[in-house]
Amino acid sequence: MARKRKGRDISGWLVVDKPAGLTSNAVVNKVRWAFDAKKAGHAGTLDPEATGTLAVALGEATKTVPFVTDALKAYDFTVTFGAATNTDDAEGEVIATSDSRPTDDEIKEALNAFVGDIQQVPPQFSAVKIDGERAYKRARDGEEMELAARPLWVESLILLDRPDADHARLEMVCGKGGYVRSIARDLGAKLGCLGHVDYLRRVWSGPFEAAKxxxxxxxxxxxxxxxLDQYLLPLETGLTDLPVVTATAEGAARLRHGNPGMVIAQGLDYGEECWAVYQGVPVAVGTFKAGELHPSRVFNLPSAPAPTPEG
Structure with a gap:
């Protein structure tokens, strides 16, 4: 028999402006403890020295994590030219140096190669799995690995500032699975001067912003x-990029049991992904087919109270 989890049945999103020096898991564990929540997770890891948006999901909101993970994200970061490190950031050991420094125009021209659909090789120190083991564990043992390139969509990559010859401040908006450290490493290599990340901040992730x-x-x-509960955002905040439909009373009851349920929708195409609400309460996420929602995720949230009879 499964052991019942202790804690509160609380659901929603908490946006934490993560400080440097903490792992993403450490932040999630602290948030879970702070709310005394049964369950918690996050929508996208940040490196320990990185700061910014870490969206933490509690309870039923953890079922919406994939929709935030798949959303676009924006990063503000600084590249240091003239040195490559084994971690591709300032925390690693310098493994090569160069006296060459690029001009602003050379940087802007080189950035074009990193926009659109690109192939990106993850850093040696990353959470990518090789034969079931994390790459960073092998890297710590001194092993050099041939990591396969992975596809990445980069919406934009621009030069924001050039404080001095050794540094460039950039902004990148990209899709799921992007490594800013790889961008800095590859940009330095393309410019012939080497490079690594010196500062990294996630400005926003999907609907969540570090500033808020x-x-x-x-x-x-x-x-x-x-x-603390006043800072919690509703579960549906993680579904902002999906259209919403309204479930009928009978449809909501069926959806809550994992069955297709009737919904009221306008302008949706057959097979389009959406989420359903009934009396202000999210019910399920799924696929719209011929007037019904076929659920892929069902939310176990308290129903709205029944109206009080008049008279």
Whole structure:
């Protein structure tokens, strides 16, 4: 018999402006403890030294994580030219140096090669699995690996600032699975001067923004208090990019049991992914087919209270 999880049945999203020096899992564990939640997860790992948007899902909101993970994300980062490191960031050991430095125009021209559908090789120190083992574990043992290139969609990559000859501040908007460290490494290689990430901040991720997030210090300060609950965003925030339909009473009942249910929809194509709501409560995510939603994920949320009879 499965052991029942302890904690509150609380669902929603908390946007944390992650500080440098903490792993994403450490932040998630702290948030889960702070809310005394049964379940928690996050929508996209940030490197320990990176800062910015870390969207933490609680309870039933964890079922919407894939939709945020698949959304576009924006990064503000600084590349240091003249040195390559074994981790592709400033935390690693310098493995090669160069006296060459690019001009602003050379940087702008080189950035064009990293926009659109590209192939990207993950860093040696990454969470990519090789024969069931994380690459970073092998890299720590001194092993050099041939990691396969992976597809990445880069919406935009622009030069924001050039503080000095050794540094360039860039902004990238990209899809799922992008490694900013790989961009810095490959840009330095293309320019013939080498390079690595010196500073990295995720500005936004899908519907979530670092500027509107809560600090980690505030999470600790308000832990286990009602005040912290006020920062929780509703589950449906993670479904912003999907169209919404309205379930009928009978449809909602069927959907909650994992069966196709009747919905009221306008302008949707057959087979389009969407989510259903009934009396203001999210019911399920699924595929729209001939007036019904065929659920792929069902939300176990409290139903809206029945209206009080008049008279």
């Amino acid at each position: 997030g809560i600090s980690f210090a505030t999470v600790e300060e308000l832990a286990r208090t009602p005040e």
